[in-house]
Amino acid sequence: MEILLIPALLYFIPTLVALLRGHHNAFAIFLTNLLFGWTVIGWLITLIWSTTAIIHRVQVQN
Template sequence: MGLVLILIGLAVYFIPTFVAGHRQHHNLAAIFMLNLLLGWTFLGWALSLVWALTAVNQAGSRPISSDYDSAVGPVSLAPRAMNRTPPAAPTRQRKKSPLETNYRWKSDD
């Protein structure tokens, strides 16, 4: 009887991993590790279950695009600054001190 309860407990504990495996989730290993290490907390178990139920990326599949996507091209979620090279740093002339210049003081002669 004790062994049956342990097996049922393990089956319930690893439900998120079983769901991710059944759905052939692309993050199965990460979901398993989250479930294994933090599943003992309700939050870790719930997060791994939600993650297992998220959309699955199939190899070679493309997300559904709308007419807007085909008109303007792919839309990046990254900030604009990350999509382009930074501009060259402005060159600023440093003002020379009087000791660095060839400046001659006028003499009172």
């Protein structure tokens, strides 16, 4: 069982980074990682995407 856990964690590193950073597109990153992460370019794209800027909502006070 542990043999499969480590590769799965490595495979989903972009998703974990996005979730830990609170990325606003975390679900889209997860789906892209799930579907295209098996290709090296897909994995790299999701990793870069997960480290991009996060949109923070600004609350305007009256």
